[in-house]
Amino acid sequence: xxxxxxxxxxxxxxxxLPVLWLLVTSGCxxxxxxxxxxxxxxAGQQIIIRxxxxxxxxxxxxxxxxxxxxxxxxxxxxxxxxxxxxxxxQLSAQNTTELSFVLFGFAVSEPLTLAPAxxxxxxxxxxxxxxxxxxxxQMTLCLYVKPIISFVICNSQLVLSLYLNSAFVLGxxxxxxxxxxxxxxxxxxxxxxxxxxxxxxxxVVAGCLRFRHTDILSLEE
Numbered sequence: 001x002x003x004x005x006x007x008x009x010x011x012x013x014x015x016x017l018p019v020l021w022l023l024v025t026s027g028c029x030x031x032x033x034x035x036x037x038x039x040x041x042x043a044g045q046q047i048i049i050r051x052x053x054x055x056x057x058x059x060x061x062x063x064x065x066x067x068x069x070x071x072x073x074x075x076x077x078x079x080x081x082x083x084x085x086x087x088x089x090q091l092s093a094q095n096t097t098e099l100s101f102v103l104f105g106f107a108v109s110e111p112l113t114l115a116p117a118x119x120x121x122x123x124x125x126x127x128x129x130x131x132x133x134x135x136x137x138q139m140t141l142c143l144y145v146k147p148i149i150s151f152v153i154c155n156s157q158l159v160l161s162l163y164l165n166s167a168f169v170l171g172x173x174x175x176x177x178x179x180x181x182x183x184x185x186x187x188x189x190x191x192x193x194x195x196x197x198x199x200x201x202x203x204v205v206a207g208c209l210r211f212r213h214t215d216i217l218s219l220e221e
Contacts, residue, residue: 001103002175005165017162025158025174028072028131029138034147035068036061036139058211062204065139069132073124095119103176114181122179126192130173133196133203134158140207143214167191170199 003018039061048057084091093116100113114122134154141150161171165178165187172178173192180186 002177003162004177006163021175022158024076025131025171026155028069029135029151029154031072032065032068032135033138033151034142035064036142037147054212055208058208059204061139062136062207065135066132069128069135072131073128077124092116093120100182118181121189122176122181126179126189126196127174127176129193129196129200130170133199134170136200136203136207140203140210143207143210167195170196 001018002021003016048054051057081091083089095114095116095118097113134157138150138154141153144150145153157169158171158174161169161175161178165172167173167187172187173196176182178187179192180188
């Protein structure tokens, strides 16, 4: 769901943070945080020696990152499916007017009905691409700075998105309420998807180039 841009007119205004959204998005980054370095300090060095290619080894970590994000989102989908099954609800990708008002509240001025394909794009595909891009960026930054710093940098994108409604702040792509499918003033899903893919590819390329010249023995420290 996410949240509409936070606007404070005075310091006395109360700010209601979307805690659940922050936990879900930050959780995806947290579980992938130290995988690269942890694997490198275990059997990773032996695999690099036997494969004779640092680039292929790093690309394998990128594919693992992709799989991890897929499983993370799949787990959320399975949870919803199990909940629907146990409560006797009907599982469907069809968005309804009632559901729109529950999710978006006063963010929509009139009843909103989305085709299943658009609903899946807004609620699953675009958020997945966004979190994958942030996760890839985080993994790459771990080669330049300490893991905790890379985690803070990527989480800052999520925090900034609470205040800035801009496609260039990656966190906006993970909010369905900011999607152009839900609002005329929303961010274009195409722009969000393209930006996420560009960041992801740039992170992979930068990571490969950096890892080829990284002293992997010093990473054990």
